[in-house]
Amino acid sequence: MDINGVRRILNEKDNFTILTHISPDGDTLGCGFALCRFLRSMGKKANVINGDKVPHRYEFLCEGYYPQEFEEECVVAVDIADAKLMGDALKRYQEPGAVDLCIDHHISNTGYAKETLLDPTAGAAAMIMYEILSGMGEITKEVAACLYTGISTDTGCFRFENTDSRAHMYAANLIETGIDFYTINRKMFELKSRNVAAAERAIVSQMKFYLNDKVAVNVISLDTLKKYGVELAELEGIPSVALTIEGVAAGVTVKEKAKGTYKISVRTTDELNASRICSDFGGGGHIRAAGCEIKGELCDVIDKVVAKISEYI
Amino acid sequence: MDINGVRRILNEKDNFTILTHISPDGDTLGCGFALCRFLRSMGKKANVINGDKVPHRYEFLCEGYYPQEFEEECVVAVDIADAKLMGDALKRYQEPGAVDLCIDHHISNTGYAKETLLDPTAGAAAMIMYEILSGMGEITKEVAACLYTGISTDTGCFRFENTDSRAHMYAANLIETGIDFYTINRKMFELKSRNVAAAERAIVSQMKFYLNDKVAVNVISLDTLKKYGVELAELEGIPSVALTIEGVAAGVTVKEKAKGTYKISVRTTDELNASRICSDFGGGGHIRAAGCEIKGELCDVIDKVVAKISEYI
Numbered sequence: 312m313d314i315n316g317v318r319r320i321l322n323e324k325d326n327f328t329i330l331t332h333i334s335p336d337g338d339t340l341g342c343g344f345a346l347c348r349f350l351r352s353m354g355k356k357a358n359v360i361n362g363d364k365v366p367h368r369y370e371f372l373c374e375g376y377y378p379q380e381f382e383e384e385c386v387v388a389v390d391i392a393d394a395k396l397m398g399d400a401l402k403r404y405q406e407p408g409a410v411d412l413c414i415d416h417h418i419s420n421t422g423y424a425k426e427t428l429l430d431p432t433a434g435a436a437a438m439i440m441y442e443i444l445s446g447m448g449e450i451t452k453e454v455a456a457c458l459y460t461g462i463s464t465d466t467g468c469f470r471f472e473n474t475d476s477r478a479h480m481y482a483a484n485l486i487e488t489g490i491d492f493y494t495i496n497r498k499m500f501e502l503k504s505r506n507v508a509a510a511e512r513a514i515v516s517q518m519k520f521y522l523n524d525k526v527a528v529n530v531i532s533l534d535t536l537k538k539y540g541v542e543l544a545e546l547e548g549i550p551s552v553a554l555t556i557e558g559v560a561a562g563v564t565v566k567e568k569a570k571g572t573y574k575i576s577v578r579t580t581d582e583l584n585a586s587r588i589c590s591d592f593g594g595g596g597h598i599r600a601a602g603c604e605i606k607g608e609l610c611d612v613i614d615k616v617v618a619k620i621s622e623y624i
Numbered sequence: 625m626d627i628n629g630v631r632r633i634l635n636e637k638d639n640f641t642i643l644t645h646i647s648p649d650g651d652t653l654g655c656g657f658a659l660c661r662f663l664r665s666m667g668k669k670a671n672v673i674n675g676d677k678v679p680h681r682y683e684f685l686c687e688g689y690y691p692q693e694f695e696e697e698c699v700v701a702v703d704i705a706d707a708k709l710m711g712d713a714l715k716r717y718q719e720p721g722a723v724d725l726c727i728d729h730h731i732s733n734t735g736y737a738k739e740t741l742l743d744p745t746a747g748a749a750a751m752i753m754y755e756i757l758s759g760m761g762e763i764t765k766e767v768a769a770c771l772y773t774g775i776s777t778d779t780g781c782f783r784f785e786n787t788d789s790r791a792h793m794y795a796a797n798l799i800e801t802g803i804d805f806y807t808i809n810r811k812m813f814e815l816k817s818r819n820v821a822a823a824e825r826a827i828v829s830q831m832k833f834y835l836n837d838k839v840a841v842n843v844i845s846l847d848t849l850k851k852y853g854v855e856l857a858e859l860e861g862i863p864s865v866a867l868t869i870e871g872v873a874a875g876v877t878v879k880e881k882a883k884g885t886y887k888i889s890v891r892t893t894d895e896l897n898a899s900r901i902c903s904d905f906g907g908g909g910h911i912r913a914a915g916c917e918i919k920g921e922l923c924d925v926i927d928k929v930v931a932k933i934s935e936y937i
Contacts, residue, residue, distance in 0.1 A: 469782050469795070470809040479796035482782070483789035496783045501868040505837075508869055512825055524818075555814040556821055 312412070312426040317443050320412055320426070321350065326384040327357040330410065332391045333398035334544070335361050337369060337499055341461030342389035342414065342440045344372045345454045349444050352451065356381040362398025366544065368498045372457050385411045388424055390436035390461075392417035414439055419595075434473035437461025441481045455488040456495065463492070464499050472599070507546065510539035515552050520559075521617045525624055527553035528563045528613055533570075550576045550600070561585070561620050565613060568604070573612045576602045577620075588619055625725070625739040630756050633725055633739070634663065639697040640670040643723070645704045646711035647857075648674050650682060650812055654774025655702035655727065655753045657685045658767045662757050665764065669694040675711025679857060681811045685770050698724045701737055703749035703774075705730035727752055732908075747786035750774025754794045768801040769808065776805070777812050785912070820859065823852035828865050833872075834930045838937055840866035841876045841926055846883075863889045863913075874898070874933050878926060881917070886925045889915045890933075901932055 321327075329347055331339040343359040350357040356379045365373060386404060391397060392415060394405040404410055405423075413424035416439060418431035430439050437458045444450060450458070462482055466474040469482070486492050503511070514535060519528045529549055536543060543566060553562025560582040566574040575592070577585040578600050585601035592615075594603025605612045634640075642660055644652040656672040663670040669692045678686060699717060704710060705728060707718040717723055718736075726737035729752060731744035743752050750771045757763060763771070775795055779787040782795070799805050816824070827848060832841045842862050849856060856879060866875025873895040879887040888905070890898040891913050898914035905928075907916025918925045 470806065470813070472806045474799070474805065476796035476800050479792045479799070483792035483796065486787070486792070487789045492787065493783065493785045500783070502870050503868055504870050505833075508828075512829055515821075516825055516829075520818075555816055557815050557817050 312428050314428065314439075314443055314446070316426065317412065317414065317428050318447055320385060321443070321447065324385040325355050326381040327355065328383045328386045329357060329359045330386065330388045330391060330397055330401060330404055331359060331361045332396040333362045335363055335365060335369065336390075337372075337464030338435045338437055338461040339390035340365060340369050340372050341435075341437045341457040341459075341464070344376065345437065345440055345444065345457035345461070346387065346389065347376070348451070348454050348457065349448070351379075352454075353448070360401060362400035368502070369460075371495075371498070372460060375453075387411065388413040388415070389440070390415055390417075392420045394421065394423040414443070432475075434471070434475060434478050435462045435465035437465070438477060438481055441485070445484070450485070450488060452488040452490055455485040456490040459485040459490055459492055460495055460499065463496060468496055468500055503545070503548070504541075506539050507541050510535060510541045510546060511548060511552075513539070514546070514549055518553065518556075519613075522621055522624060524558050525560045526563060526617055526620050527556055527559045527561075528565060528617070529553060530609065530613075531564065531566045532609075533567045550578050554578050554580060560624065561588070563613075563616055563620075565609065565616075567609075571608070572604065572606050573609070574602065574604050575612070575616055576600070577616070583620065583623055588616075588623060591619055592616075625741050627741065627752075627756055627759065629739065630725065630727065630741050631760055633698060634756070634760065637698040638668050639694040640668065641696050641699045642670060642672045643699065643701045643704060643710055643714060643717055644672060644674045645709040646675045648676055648678060648682065650685075650777030651748045651750055651774040652703035653678060653682050653685050654748075654750045654770040654772075654777070657689065658750065658753055658757065658770035658774070659700065659702065660689070661764070661767050661770065662761070664692075665767075666761070673714060675713035681815070682773075684808075684811070685773060688766075700724065701726040701728070702753070703728055703730075705733045707734065707736040727756070745788075747784070747788060747791050748775045748778035750778070751790060751794055754798070758797070763798070763801060765801040765803055768798040769803045772798045772803055772805055773808055773812065776809060781809055781813055816858070816861070817854075819852050820854050823848060823854045823859060824861060824865075826852065827859070827862060831866065831869075832926075835934055835937060837869075837871050838873045839876060839930055839933055840869055840872045840874075841878060841930070842866060843922065843926075844877065844879045845922075846880045863891050867891050867893060873937065874901070876926075876929055876933075878922065878929075880922075884921070885917065885919050886922070887915065887917055888925070888929055889913070890929070896933065896936055901929075901936060904932055905929075 329343045331343040347357040347359045388410045410424040413427040416433040416436045433439050441458050550564040562578040564576040579585040589601035589603040592603035642656045644656040660670040660672045701723045723737040726740040729746040729749045754771050863877040875891040877889040892898040902914035902916040905916035
């Protein structure tokens with residue numbers, strides 16, 4: 312489906328349920344609340360539903376939001392590549408035919424929705440949402456803040472290779488509405504509690520280097536989380552730390568999910584393909600950031616990942 | 625002088641000396657080498673002169689650069705607010721009338737040059753340089769990399785409040801030339817050696833909090849620099865660390881210059897004016913980032929700064 316098709320649906324229908332993905336990030340929530348606010352300003356009814364709670368840092372996106380009552384007429388999924396990513400709480404929307412429209416930028420989109428607007432060249436789904444909405448009416452400051460958040464988070468504040476001139480052009484237009492992008496970016500990329508900062512330092516001070524210092528590994532144990540009183544989700548800055556060290560081509564973060572079960576996150580520079588490394592363990596993701604799960608003793612798990620990386624280095 | 629006046633000078637003259645400021649940053653060097661490359665591509669002669677050595681991270685800006693021989697016809701200062709900022713090595717250009725043209729964005733510009741193009745609304749001098757050059761001819765990839773570096777560094781990669789839609793528009797156009805902005809930003813904002821990372825962690829783990837945790841102070845001692853084998857200039861990431869802690873309104877970095885002499889850097893959120901705090905100690909700077917020098921015992925120096933901040937909090 313193309314942009315005009317999406318605009319037609321948004322114009323024709325009146326009562327929308329908007330779905331965002333679990334472990335919500337700035338792009339899915341930015342898209343969801345931008346669309347919801349825009350539809351409501353058109354006099355339509357719309358709700359945003361997520362299987363997880365909105366994390367603290369993203370709460371400003373739903374400021375003034377309240378759930379509305381209506382008979383669902385159109386279900387729109389934003390930034391959701393796979394119906395499974397709606398999570399167990401939204402199982403009913405995982406049924407075939409439950410989602411009317413999907414707006415996404417993941418090349419891996421499974422095509423679960425009746426209609427899909429997919430633009431894998433967009434660094435953020437919020438860029439596609441900007442294109443849709445800016446052709447339908449005025450982008451208010453509130454909507455602009457949501458869209459900017461999506462673009463900024465998914466492009467790493469215009470640093471990642473997925474940033475293109477479109478991302479900058481849309482940002483230029485969005486900040487013209489007077490949004491407080493300084494505070495948005497501080498919330499997205501900088502602000503952390505003293506506990507989180509202390510936990511990060513403790514973890515990174517134990518960083519281990521392998522393969523001539525080309526690989527750096529950070530371990531987040533359940534004990535560390537407990538000691539500093541922080542949640543795993545609060546330590547999302549850790550995976551990017553290893554790649555800030557000169558000479559490191561692969562940064563591995565080993566997160567203890569439960570005793571003997573580890574979630575592995577791999578970040579790479581252009582020397583290595585993170586997705587390929589993780590897919591050998593049944594995981595996957597992007598070229599520069601991917602993940603997988605491995606069971607076993609911590610030292611064996613690290614050995615396995617490092618050995619796998621050594622095959623590709 | 626307006627942009628057309630500057631373009632006229634650049635067109636009329638043939639042999640240019642371009643001056644950049646001491647403790648060079650991405651903006652002054654980006655402007656300098658962008659202008660130099662552009663003038664040389666016009667068949668003119670041009671050199672960039674700096675009182676300090678170009679720091680390692682900025683070396684890519686002068687890739688392929690070599691000094692040319694010519695009789696100096698026009699001296700251009702870029703991003704230099706005050707003749708003093710040329711440093712002792714360039715004393716001869718500090719004489720009245722020695723600089724023909726200054727291109728700058730500092731509102732504090734002292735007007736030392738014969739002609740000045742000043743645009744204090746530009747977040748980076750490189751934005752002014754982009755406006756000048758893009759109207760004169762094609763911006764090559766090499767020139768674009770220099771200009772992008774200037775814009776990105778002075779806007780904190782589009783995060784600081786001085787970022788405007790112009791900054792994003794120019795970035796959009798510049799990255800269209802195919803520059804490797806990912807690597808540029810990694811060099812500018814992320815990459816550090818293991819020693820620097822270890823020194824940063826050691827310093828930040830000693831961060832002290834004052835005034836109900838509204839003020840955070842980091843101390844960089846000569847002993848720490850020696851212990852980790854790093855230069856003070858390599859720890860330029862430290863001043864921004866304090867403000868990443870939730871609730872901190874002023875981040876103070878105390879750098880030991882010599883026994884009993886401390887360089888103070890103050891960073892603030894929108895709750896406080898860093899420039900006012902520092903000017904009370906004979907220093908100055910911007911609203912959110914300023915500096916000064918204080919002599920005394922370390923603990924007294926910290927007490928003085930904290931006491932001064934408490935007057936404004």
